[in-house]
Amino acid sequence: MEDIYRPVKVVGIAGSLRKGSYNRALLDAAVELAPDNMEIEVLDIAPVPMYNADLDNDDDRPEAVRRLKQAVGEAEAILFVTPEYNWSIPGVLKNAIDWASRPVGRSPMTGKTAAIMGATQGMWGTIRAQDHLRDILASMRVAVVTHPQVLVHGAADKFDRHMNLIDEDARSFVRQLLENLRDEAMRRRISLEGLFSS
Ligand SMILES: Cc1cc2nc3c(=O)[nH]c(=O)nc-3n(C[C@H](O)[C@H](O)[C@H](O)COP(=O)(O)O)c2cc1C
Structure with a gap:
């Protein structure tokens, strides 16, 4: 039996x-700041093609989509780090989520725990994109950890020229959100695995 x-x-x-x-730099900062008992694997969604339902079957599914679904399926939690595009999330991210959301009822996303962060050069720190993303994830019954909100506004001043996150408040919010994500994923794991083993 696996260690709980x-x-x-x-x-x-x-x-x-x-x-x-x-x-992407904020995601790298999250990898650096990951708390004890958490491993973050970065998945590049650049190779994921545009969603096409004709290809969304076990014979024709593109390799990049297989990798995406496998990575999501093997993870216990998902960390989304997203810009805001026109008050929502970028199409590339929605596209990846659409692939991962299928088939209905057997999506690798369903039942996962997630957290959202975002960075923008603008003033509002991606708050509207994060709200939209929470709505989208609700359709897949993904449980989103909402506190603290990591809203990195004025991003040009928060990273150094090597793209290291240097703003101490932002680093502290990232750390705290990751700890909350870990604790929530552990709580859900213990309630599920504890339930099945008793
Ligand atoms: C198509 C497009 C739409 C954008 N819309 C918004 C927006 O609604 N709100 C915002 O704060 N920034 C917006 N921006 C600016 C992005 O937040 C900014 O370019 C940011 O640096 C993109 O994230 P990245 O540095 O991770 O690529 C937009 C940028 C693009 C290209």
Whole structure:
């Protein structure tokens, strides 16, 4: 039987593909700041093609989609680090979520615990994108840890020229959110595995 106190495996997904992305840098900061008993594996969604229901079957599913679904399926929790595009999440991230959401009722996302962070050069710290993402995840019954909110606004001043997160408040919020994500994933694990073993 698996150790019930084993580390929480997290898959980290950034919603920006560009080199020099603040959100990718924020995800890297999360990997650096991960608390005890948590492992974060970064998944690159750049190779994931546009969703096509004709290909969404066991014979035709693209390799990048298989990898995405496998990584999400093997993780216990998901960390989304997303920019805000036009008051919502970028299409690349929605597209990856759409692939991972299928088939209905057997999505690898269902039942996972998640947390959301975001960085923007603007003032509002991706708050609207994060709200939208929570709504989307609710459709898959993903339990989102909501506190503290990691809203990195004015991002150009929060990272150094090597894209290290240097803002102490932001680092502390990232640490706290990851601890809360780990604790929630552990609580859910213990209630589920404890239930089945008793
Ligand atoms: C198509 C597009 C739409 C955007 N819309 C918003 C927005 O609604 N709110 C916001 O704060 N920033 C917006 N931005 C600015 C992004 O937050 C900014 O470019 C950010 O650095 C992108 O994240 P990244 O550095 O991880 O690539 C938008 C940028 C693009 C390209």
